Amino acid sequence: AEGLFTYDPGFMATSSCQSAITYIDGANGVLLHRGYPIGQLAEHSNFVELCYLLLNGELPSQEEYREFEANIRNHTMVHEQLANFYKGFRRDAHPMSILCGVVGGLAAFYHDHMNITREEDRRISAIRLIAKMPTLAAMSYKYNIGQPFNYPRNDLNYAENFLYMMFSNPCEEYKINPVFAKAIDRIFMLHADHEQNASTSTVRLAGSTGANPFACISAGIAALWGPAHGGANEAVLNMLDEIGDESEENIQRYIDRAKNKDDPFRLMGFGHRVYRSFDPRAKVMKETCDEVLGELGMADDPQLKIAKRLEEIALEDDYFIERQLYPNVDFYSGIILKAIGIPTNMFTVIFAVSRTIGWISHWNEMISGEYKIGRPRQLYVGYNQRDYPAK
């Protein structure tokens, strides 16, 4: 069809799947969602509209947006029984471990009367997941700090509701800072989808068995938790804390450690499996970081200064230049989240809330069409056949 990509059969044969949702050109730092560049979407759209685009393939009309947004608002509450799931976890459980368990548990509430071959059942599953993830995430945080859960409010938008459920408590009125709400919405947008990354591939593989979408999303959360994938923004802040000051000599010492194969230290938030130039999301994230910290009078934040100096020195270092290593989406996101007051153990949870739309859009794209159960092959490097030794 007009304007759609075509590939040579050779590339097609090596691909794990076909998808029309997101396109990445790693060599040139291009990221398109249904053809729209991430920079334009971040500037002109919002997370709920991006959810509609990723799921349905086109931007919504005003009426379509209004209906989609209202549908999400009306599904933000979770079953009261689900709140009991949290009580089974230790208070100090990592919020990702709670989220992974509770999202899988959603299946117990919806799986029995859901038929994934019916388009309407797939649609409502997607709405439920988009709507409930912020509620479940905020509940994971509240449980972790021993505060009562907050119910979602229908008078707030998606990002405002998440902040309210995270930070409101019965003893005082919580005032939503519009700078924080805009930053959270932007962070949700920048993490929404990224083609066949490890967690999305996990969701597609689980979905290819016919498993229900809630179980598939729970599998995606488990894959995202790893520090090489979704856990990197938490690791970036820990790295900036370890580096401690932005003196050139100190930063160079850490860059030299990152280059030393015998040293486990890596520049977290740097490098990518696909990008061989700037991750376009990192550019927008850096602008957002300057905006938010500037509005908060924190332009001189020590960690921001270390991060900027680290980026400058690394990008002039032959090791990083030769290996085409650049900041990725995680390099600045943690600094913004910390400025908003989000604890580091919630950073990957926020990534999971955002990436749920990517996961469920890929799941829906696969289940809506012809698909077979996934079965990755291997390169066998073990023994040839041999006989069991005679006794």
Ligand code: SDX
């Ligand atoms: C995400 O796939 C996605 O799309 C993921 C994601 C998404 O939106 O879903 O974009 C989200 O996962 C972003 C990445 C977050 N992770 C980190 O920031 C952790 C730090 N980054 C590295 O662990 C690493 O860059 C990876 C895991 C992201 C990629 O690892 P690769 O595939 O080994 O990177 P590569 O093949 O490009 O490495 C080439 C060389 C290697 O050295 P040599 O063997 O050639 O000598 O670069 C080195 C690597 O050792 N290298 C690094 C480095 N990243 C790669 N050296 C120092 N510091 C780093 N961060």
